[in-house]
Amino acid sequence: AQSVTQPDIHITVSEGASLELRCNYSYGATPYLFWYVQSPGQGLQLLLKYFSGDTLVQGIKGFEAEFKRSQSSFNLRKPSVHWSDAAEYFCAVGHNTDKLIFGTGTRLQVFP
Amino acid sequence: GAVVSQHPSRVICKSGTSVKIECRSLDFQATTMFWYRQFPKQSLMLMATSNEGSKATYEQGVEKDKFLINHASLTLSTLTVTSAHPEDSSFYICSARDSRAGGTEAFFGQGTRLTVV
Numbered sequence: 001a002q003s004v005t006q007p008d009i010h011i012t013v014s015e016g017a018s019l020e021l022r023c024n025y026s027y028g029a030t031p032y033l034f035w036y037v038q039s040p041g042q043g044l045q046l047l048l049k050y051f052s053g054d055t056l057v058q059g060i061k062g063f064e065a066e067f068k069r070s071q072s073s074f075n076l077r078k079p080s081v082h083w084s085d086a087a088e089y090f091c092a093v094g095h096n097t098d099k100l101i102f103g104t105g106t107r108l109q110v111f112p
Numbered sequence: 113g114a115v116v117s118q119h120p121s122r123v124i125c126k127s128g129t130s131v132k133i134e135c136r137s138l139d140f141q142a143t144t145m146f147w148y149r150q151f152p153k154q155s156l157m158l159m160a161t162s163n164e165g166s167k168a169t170y171e172q173g174v175e176k177d178k179f180l181i182n183h184a185s186l187t188l189s190t191l192t193v194t195s196a197h198p199e200d201s202s203f204y205i206c207s208a209r210d211s212r213a214g215g216t217e218a219f220f221g222q223g224t225r226l227t228v229v
Contacts, residue, residue, distance in 0.1 A: 036220075041223070041225065042222055042223065043116075043118070043205055043220040043221050043222040043223045044156075044205065044207075044220040045220075046217060046219075049217070090155065090156070098144060098146065098161070098209060098218060099146065099158055099161065100146075100156075100158070100207075100218070101158075102148075102155040102156045102157075103155060104154065104155045105154075105155055
């Protein structure tokens with residue numbers, strides 16, 4: 001079955017600390033992988049995506065993610081978190097960009 | 113970048129009434145749009161695929177007679193929640209992909225929070 005798992009429901013970090021949000025997927029074919037960010041009451045903004053090629057993907061707002069096929073993972077990282085990064089983060093997988101399967105999300109809290 | 117606009121952003125309605133939510137692609141054409149539903153503290157679940165000029169395709173477990181979808185033009189899809197009940201209260205989000213060749217990103221609207229009282 002196709003699925004996305006985000007093991008961490010809630011993560012708290014101090015401003016300036018590094019961040020890694022985990023994402024594991026189960027998908028029958030070569031997946032398209034995405035990370036989205038959602039601020040309270042808002043829609044989703046695409047942070048980055050992986051289709052093929054270089055497995056280390058750079059996104060907006062200083063985020064990056066690494067696709068590891070052997071581990072079926074696509075973890076999101078940021079070297080130094082800012083208070084404005086506090087939000088809900090969703091990992092998603094699909095055959096293309098259309099019908100996406102989302103993880104349950106990770107809520108990031110940032111302390112000053 | 114491409115913009116998808118949803119309207120209204122918030123709506124409160126009485127139980128038994130119907131509510132229409134609009135999803136517009138403002139600066140691109142979208143032959144296909146998608147409607148998702150998000151319960152509090154949960155992830156987004158795909159409800160249906162909206163196809164311009166044809167019937168929508170619903171995911172398993174979604175009542176097509178309750179959630180009416182119309183995609184009358186290349187820039188507009190509407191979701192109507194008919195005879196709404198409190199359990200329909202949720203956050204509804206649409207997405208659309210630019211139909212031009214090579215368009216590889218789905219853009220999301222800002223969502224509509226529906227509260228049925």
